[in-house]
Amino acid sequence: MKTFEHQLIICIVNEGFSDLVMDTAREVGARGGTVVSARGTANKEAEQLFRIDIQPQKEMVMIVVPTALRDDVLHALYKEVGLNTPGQGIAIAMPVDNVVGISDGKPNAEKSENDTDKK
Amino acid sequence: MVKSDVSDNLKEKAIAKKTAVRTSIKAEKRRVATSVKGVVKRSEKSANSKVHTGKLELLITIVNRKKADFYQDLLQGFEVNMQLACRARGTARAQTLALLGLEDSPKTAIFSIIREDKIPDALAALETKFQTIKDGGGVAYTVPLTSVIGVAIYGFLSNNDKTVKEDKQ
Numbered sequence: 281m282k283t284f285e286h287q288l289i290i291c292i293v294n295e296g297f298s299d300l301v302m303d304t305a306r307e308v309g310a311r312g313g314t315v316v317s318a319r320g321t322a323n324k325e326a327e328q329l330f331r332i333d334i335q336p337q338k339e340m341v342m343i344v345v346p347t348a349l350r351d352d353v354l355h356a357l358y359k360e361v362g363l364n365t366p367g368q369g370i371a372i373a374m375p376v377d378n379v380v381g382i383s384d385g386k387p388n389a390e391k392s393e394n395d396t397d398k399k
Numbered sequence: 400m401v402k403s404d405v406s407d408n409l410k411e412k413a414i415a416k417k418t419a420v421r422t423s424i425k426a427e428k429r430r431v432a433t434s435v436k437g438v439v440k441r442s443e444k445s446a447n448s449k450v451h452t453g454k455l456e457l458l459i460t461i462v463n464r465k466k467a468d469f470y471q472d473l474l475q476g477f478e479v480n481m482q483l484a485c486r487a488r489g490t491a492r493a494q495t496l497a498l499l500g501l502e503d504s505p506k507t508a509i510f511s512i513i514r515e516d517k518i519p520d521a522l523a524a525l526e527t528k529f530q531t532i533k534d535g536g537g538v539a540y541t542v543p544l545t546s547v548i549g550v551a552i553y554g555f556l557s558n559n560d561k562t563v564k565e566d567k568q
Contacts, residue, residue: 286540288459288540288542298490299490302490312489312490312491313490314461314487314488314489314490314506314508314538315487315488315489315490316485316486316487316508317485317486317487341490342459342461342508344538344540374542375542375543376540376541376542377456377540377541377542377543378456378518378522378539378540378541379538379539379540380522380525380526380529380538380539380540381525381526381529381536381537381538381539382538
């Protein structure tokens, strides 16, 4: 079976929460991301059933992380910007098989650890 | 006399039967041979035809908004027929941007459907451009697609006009 070195994490949150998403992801080692404006299309009946109010204006944050970091980032996002928070975020991950433009695959946290080791 | 006539008739009948069986066997053999030839020809034809059956992938390219048109044109050269460009922004901290004298980092996320065999060349070209063009830096990655529905749509996405012609027949 093919193994993937990187994963793309897509986190869809209410407008204004993308900074919180990035801060949360950075804390566990992610490096950077891209924010795309989007519009949610929730089912009205489902909204009533689950008693949640869906704000249509959304932000979609796309973050590429090494596969080893995927679970940590997803857990952190679930905790900080999950559906039970004002951000009402949903995070998904998918494999990415060709990555270009990322200087090295190592996240910030890992990098700083290595740097201290060298010193 | 009568007995010999009857035996002659029987013999004739047996011979006629034998020849009939032989001709039917020959005809059957000919039919099988032609059908086999047809199958072989068809398989040869399909092997020679340029109908592509490879997989498609979603190529996501994130670049500065100013350079989006350039990269879209570049990707079109790799038989990419469908591209979707979305306005996006980077996630650099406001403090960092202020330090650099920047206000915002406007980006464009280009979503393109590309054939698997074109990916190495496309990514190599993108990497070169990312490194050589001023303000042309960016990130690109591909996500494999598992399914596409519709022959015409597959033909369009994989830039394969053969599939469209076959669909018309």
